[in-house]
Amino acid sequence: MIDSATHNDLVLFVGAGVSMESKIGNTSPPSWDKLLSSLSEVVNKSNNVDFNSILEKNLLEAAEFIRFESQKNGREQEVIDKILDLVDSPNGEQFKSNDWHDAIELLNPNIIITTNFDSILERKFPGYSKIDLTDLKNLPQKVRTRKSIIIKAHGTAGNPGTILSQGDYMRNLKDSHQLYDVINSLLLTRTCLFIGYSIGDLDFQVLLNNTKNSIHNNQISHYILTPEIPPYRKSMFRDAYGLHALEYTVNQNGSHQDGIEKLKSLGEIASTKGA
Incomplete structure (x- = not known):
């Protein structure tokens, strides 16, 4: 090497x-489970699915759920904006x-x-x-x-x-x-x-x-x-x-x-x- x-x-x-x-202060880009948990709040507003149980079992399945729900409910742009805010520019300030x-x-x-x-x-x-x-x-x-x-x-x-x-x-x-x-x-x-x-x-x-x-x-x-x-x-x-x-x-x-x-x-x- x-x-x-x-x-x-x-x-x-x-x-x-x-x-x-x-x-930025006490804020840092989230881990994958925290990112998916935050995104689930955007797409699963009806709370009719126990997302935490999906998240605990399989991150890949949890990500599929978020993608499916965002497309079904027309919230794809909201997911895009939320990812940007969480991982790169919280409140417009760049990491x-x-x-x-x-x-x-x-x-x-x-x-x-x-x-x-x-x-x-x-x-x-x-x-x-x-x-x-x-x-x-x-x-x-x-x-x-x-x-x-x-x-x-x-x-x-x-x-x-x-x-x-x-x-x-x-x-x-x-x-x-x-x-x-x-x-x-x-x-x-x-x-x-x-x-x-x-x-x-x-x-x-x-x-x-x-x-x-x-x-x-x-x-x-x-x-x-x-x-x-x-x-x-x-x-x-x-x-x-x-x-x-x-x-x-x-x-x-x-x-x-x-x-x-x-x-x-x-x-x-x-x-x-x-x-």
């Missing part, structure tokens, strides 16, 4: 855990980057793939070209020419077409197959590092469901930077998804600073070797 980072070949996947460290983003800057990957809806990465790295679901035609060329790019694999808050659920992915497959062709190609040819993801995250489940063959069935190693996990989960990451766990310690205050320092160290080592 260090060699890949040194030669600017490392592909970085960025999940919700990175954005959740950004704050700023945090220490995770500074560590990413040290690592200096030329390709960042994020399933996050927010635009914190784009604001942190204005020199990167943003590739969204609505603008995929230039993606293969930019990957081949080693342009610095941020790929918004599940769309951007405030825009229609965000991929909230597995059903969204399947419905958008015809239009966005080029995106996953590129992602699968990168997984087959480049070392990848996943940060800010947990196995329970909705976006991670959708991503893994649609790329697991490319991750698992090749000779290139991929890694996930994760808080300490039990041995069975490390085995699951490795055997089911081909991901090697790089663990860090979360302190008693819930700080992920140890993970940030490990990512910084990787960037510093790669920078030194490449000098």
Whole structure:
């Protein structure tokens, strides 16, 4: 992985855990279960469905419920607006980057793939070209020419077409197959590092469901930077998804600073070797 980072070949996947460290006062982007719970208040106004029981059992099903109800009741724009408010711009004020983003800057990957809806990465790295679901035609060329790019694999808050659920992915497959062709190609040819993801995250489940063959069935190693996990989960990451766990310690205050320092160290080592 260090060699890949040194030669600017490392592909970085960025999940919700990175954005959740950004704050405006005491407000931060929500976890997936809190996001879905807030969205359910928009679409399930009649309260005739016990959404919490769905949420507790299966995040994917909970997301499908929200998408179905928003379409049935004509509340799709309300859901789009609510996502933007919650994950990127509460009350119109934009979340700023945090220490995770500074560590990413040290690592200096030329390709960042994020399933996050927010635009914190784009604001942190204005020199990167943003590739969204609505603008995929230039993606293969930019990957081949080693342009610095941020790929918004599940769309951007405030825009229609965000991929909230597995059903969204399947419905958008015809239009966005080029995106996953590129992602699968990168997984087959480049070392990848996943940060800010947990196995329970909705976006991670959708991503893994649609790329697991490319991750698992090749000779290139991929890694996930994760808080300490039990041995069975490390085995699951490795055997089911081909991901090697790089663990860090979360302190008693819930700080992920140890993970940030490990990512910084990787960037510093790669920078030194490449000098």
